[in-house]
Amino acid sequence: MTQVCIIYDKVRFEEKALYEKAQKKGVKAQIVDGKTLTITTDSKKKDFALGDVILQRSVSHYRGLYLTACLEFLDFKVINKFQVGETCGNKLITSLALAKNKVPTPKTQFAFAAESALETINKTGFPIVLKPIVGSWGRGVFPLRDSEVASMIVEMREEDDSPLSRIYYVQEMINRPPRDIRCIVVGDQVVTAIYRYSAENEWRTNVARGGKAELAPITKELEDLALKAAKAVGGGILGVDMMEDKERGLIVHEVNNTVEFHGASSVSKNDIPGAMIDYAVKVVKK
Amino acid sequence: MKTKVECQECGADISVPEDAVTGEIVTCPDCGGDYEIASKAADKVELKPAETVGEDWGQ
Incomplete structure (x- = not known):
């Protein structure tokens, strides 16, 4: 019988629903806290009782992503794959993948310094949307409606500690x-x-x-x-x-x-x- | 039947629903402190302080 392993770092409605549904379907399921796993370069798949397939459900993007990398290293089948998580976890990479595959997507401009970001924003005109390239639940997504606000938001991004804040993702307002x-x-x-x-x-x-x-x-x-x-x-x-x-x-x-x-x-x-x-x-x- | 666990911060009673599972988050009704259910047996529930929401949480 197939055994499904649901990896979590916080159990939400979704993880409970998946676990309960698996049981109702007669699929053997287990739910494992990803925070308890430690994997080394010497680890072997047989050292871990994680079933035949893993549903990666960590709420923390990076925890889920890098844990998936380690699990794939051990030859576990993980849904989704590391490469998918890496693409989807980064709006810039996602936009490039969509555009490359001719999926209609908003026109998006990428700038790599405050000066060029502001130049791009002002040249394109308002309203326009500035997003962090990594982020979730809509955090840090700003509709910019004039040049003054744009300058302030870009200045704020420059003061942020994260180097990713200096990568500017500027998208047309649909x-x-x-x-x-x-x-x-x-x-x-x-x-x-x-x-x-x-x-x-x-x-x-x-x-x-x-x-x-x-x-x-x-x-x-x-x-x-x-x-x-x-x-x-x-x-x-x-x-x-x-x-x-x-x-x-x-x-x-x-x-x-x-x-x-x-x-x-x-x-x-x-x-x-x-x-x-x-x-x-x-x-x-x- | 709900199990009551004492809040480690303020001492209030936190109700843990019968169908709650390990890894779920419960919140103290008095101080708002969040706890993760560390283990759950028939009549004993252990809580640990929950992780705070990270910048990379969510989708």
Whole structure:
């Protein structure tokens, strides 16, 4: 019998749902705290009782990413793969992967110093969006509406300790309704799509920022695009985020590696954790 | 049945739901301190201070 291992660093709704669903499906499952694992260059796969396939569910991006690297070194099958986590965990790398694979994505400019960032921003005009290249839950994402605010935000970024703060990711502001679309892709299937509406006095649509979820229809256009975006970053279990541009149609702006689905589960009748467990079992059989 | 555990910060009772599992976070109703469930047996629950939210948390 296939054994699925769910690795966590904090058990949330998602990890409990995956564990319970595996049990209901008769799939042997275990849930392991990634913080308790230590791996060395001499380690062997047999030293670790982590089943046949691992669902990497760490809430900390870097913990999940580097733990995945170590687990792959030991020849464990991990969902998602290290390469996928590395691409999705960095907005710059994601944008390049999407563009390279001809997935419609917002026009994004990259600058590598404050001066050139401000020059790019002022030359392109306002409003424009400045995002950190690594970040989550919408943190540090700023809509810039004039030159003065742009200068202040860039100055703030320069004072930050992280060297990544000096890499500037400047994106066109998409003319969209006050919502985006989160598609949950599992392998070659779009399991659910939801609209995420911004909370009051909030521009970002993240559920972590109070965004509200509503079921979205899975149209052919949405399905094709979500699958194409997922493939562009390497595939697996992913959250593909899209915006509805009033002229260009659907545009993918982000692909999430350790997809959260609490909000989607609250409005969707589709069995999201069930599809993930089925996919994990299928990966073992490949 | 909920299990009560004393908050290490303020001494208030923290209720741990019956269906909670190891690794889940519980919050003290009085001081707001977050704790991770370190272990859970039939009638005994051990808590440890939870990690604070990191810059790289989430998706």
